[in-house]
Amino acid sequence: MSLELKTHNEETVIVRIGKALDFRNASDFKAQCQEQVQEGARNFILDFSDTGILDSTGLGSIFSLYRQVSPLNGQVVFASVSRPVQVVVQLTRTYKVFRQFPSVEAAQDTLA
C-alpha cells in the first residue's frame, strides 16, 4: 500500500498510487501531498495504472488536495486510470473536476 511520489519539476509531482487509495492510506496520501505543497508543488499527476480500489475516503483525500491547490492555480489530474477507478469516476462524475490523461507522460506534456 505504498505511495510513490516523484518530483517532475519544482511545481509538479507525480504520485504513483499503487494498489489502493482507501481508508487505510488516505491520511498518508494527504500528509505526503501536503508536504509537497509546502515545498512549492502546485500540480499533482495521480497515476492510477495499478489501482484496484479507490474508495470514498481516498476520493475525499483527493478532494482535500484539490481544495488546497486550486487557490494556488494548481491542478490535480488523473493519469492511466484503471477500470476500477474509472467506475468510481463515473459514479461520482468527478471527471468534471479532474482532467484525465491516458498516460503520465501525456499529463506531463500538458502541465509543462
Add this chain to the structure above:
Amino acid sequence: MLAEHHTFCDLDALIDQVHHLFTQWERDERFAPSLGVDDLHRLKLAVHEWLANLVQHAHFNGHDPVISLSVEVQDDGIQCTISDNSDGFNLDDELTLRSTSLESLPERGMGLLMLQACTKRLSYTRVQGSVQKLEFVVSTQDNPWLKIQFS
C-alpha cells in the same frame, strides 16, 4: 444459480482477503457473462465501502467478529448479502443524515452514499440474536451516479 459464500473472522485482514477474492473472480471470469467487468468493480466498491464502515465504526460488544459474504447471480444483477455480529445501526437514518449534510467536495461522509448509489433494494436488518444482515443488488442494467457538489 451461480453463487459464492465466504466467512471472515479477522477484521485486520478482512479488506485484503475480500480484495483477493475479487481479483480471483475477475481473473477467472467467475460471474461472466452474467456480470460485466465494470459491474464486478461496482460490486467490489459496494462491498468494500460496507466492510470499511464495519472495520472503522462497528461495535462488536466483546464478541469475536464474524462476517459472512454471499453473492448470487440473478436475472437482473447480482444479489449480495453481508452478515455480521456487530451491534448494528439504523442504516436508513444514517443515509438520510449523510445525504442532507454532505458538503461540497466532501472529505468524509460519502461511503454509505456511494454504497446506496451503486445498489438497489438496499437494507440492513437484525435477523436473529446479534446477527445483522445487509442485503442489496448490484444491477447490470443501470448506470448509477452519486450527486456531489463540486463548488
